[in-house]
Amino acid sequence: MSPEQTAPSPAPGERPPRPGPPERGQIRRWRKYLAEERAEARIYHLLAARSTGREAEILHQVAEAEQRHAEHWVRLLGPHAATDARPSLYSRLLIFLASHFGSVFVLALLQRAESRSPYDGEQDASDAMAADEAVHEEIVRALATEGRHKLSGNFRAAVFGANDGLVSNLALVMGVGATGTSPAMVLFAGIAGLLAGALSMGAGEFVSVRSQRELLDASQPTQVTLHVAPNLDLDANELVLIYRARGMSEEAAEHRAAERLGFYECDCDPSRSFQDPAEDQPEQREHVALGTDLGAAASSFCFFASGAVIPILPYLVGLTGFPAMAVALVLVGLALLVTGGLVGLLSGASPWKRGLRQLAIGYGAALATYVLGLLFNTTVA
Known part of the structure; x- marks a missing residue:
């Protein structure tokens, strides 16, 4: 029996199948769609297995919808469905991440994938399937938003601290290095900038959290x-x-x-x-979102230091002069691309755009201090 004979009559909202046997291009495309739908169903099942309660139930239902989409392509392919196509590298990466890591990053990646559904202009996909994909994007967005809210405080502190350390210490090293001073002085300036910035970040976070907790405690009945x-x-x-x-x-x-x-x-x-707020249980009145002042100070210190140590790594291994500054620029640039990309992934935006934005900010600051250092060049002619 031919594939077109096995396909059922279109249901309400579905597009009628094209007449005649499928062409080679159609078969390749349908196999690709089938592989992607099966991969997405597996991803959602994996995420559901790592979730609980309402979220797990929702993810299982989305996985079942993706499986229904896969069955649509199986019906169209008929005997041609026996040969499976491999899903895309992106889908295989999501399967790996869903199997080994938490769901927040995977859901953020899935949100971007669902927003690029190929079914809007696909004659052989039903209108219902195209509508499902649009709804899936909103479902994933809602689930990812919950995870983003849970991570927002700690993640903000981590990204802010690391980027501050990267940009500020790179700018300091570039500015001091451009003056022509000795490599030992550049290294000393970098280490001093690391400690000063990390201590300032830690002290500022300690005072900020402690003050906010004291304000909230003063407001409690x-x-x-x-x-x-x-x-x-x-x-x-x-x-x-x-x-x-x-x-x-x-x-x-x-x-x-x-x-x-x-x-x-x-x-x-x-x-x-x-x-009455005064009758809440003590544990209900804990300011959980703030965390502890010492914990916030320690994390800010560590995040800043982890970023600030990268610009001085070339000097620690013995490089000097322009080669050391060039290597520092490359290392910091890669780190800025990573942190910016992570922000983009979690926000559902393009990781490349966010990474390039961070890179432009960091290199802009380094260029400004480098030019300033050239103006105060101490090298004797």
Whole structure:
């Protein structure tokens, strides 16, 4: 039986198949689509296996949709489907990442892949399949957003610290090196810049987190009402003012004040849905998103130092003069491309554009200080 005879009648929303037997170009294209759909189904199943709860359920359902797309191409290919084509290198990379690493980066990569669906202009794909791919992009975007939110604080600190170390110390080394001073002085300046910058970053992060925690702690309501309630003037009940200041309506505030004064043994007003912040459990009031001040300071110190050490590596291994600066530029450029690319991946944007943007910023700063160093050149003619 020929492939076109095995294909079912188009369902509502599907495009009718082309008449006649498939051509060689069609068969190659269909095999490619089949391989990609099977690869995507596997990727989603792998991600689901590493997830739990609602996210795992959603990923399994998306994998089933990709499998339905694969069955569409199997029906069109008929006996030609027996020979499988290999998925693209990109898909094989995603399979590897989904098998060994967390889902945040893989979902970000999948979001970009789903946004480039080939079915919009494909006559042999159904309208429903093209619509599925557009919906899958939004599903993946939503799932990736949750992971981005979880990583946003730590990831921001890591990228900011590393890039600050890369750019600032490269600019320092290039500026000092351009003056014609001795390699030992350039190395000393680089090490001093590393320590000064890392200590400044660590101290700044410590003060920032500690101050923010102190501000939040100062804003937390206390349990003073439990201790002073028996001594309050019942006719001028200022407990009501406390609860109204916390955001309760007048009726709810009066009800809560009556509870505190002992008129009710429990919260017996089912219509009141306001939760008094002072009654939250201590663990619910922990400022988890901030982390600890010492932890933030240590991570900022390490991230800055990890970036700042790269520009001085050529001097540490004995290179001097222009070759040392050239190697430092190359090493820092590669590091900036990597960090910029990671930002692009997590944000769902082009990693190349983000990487080149970071590279332009870093090299721009290095060029500015290099020109400044030439103006103060200390080499004796």
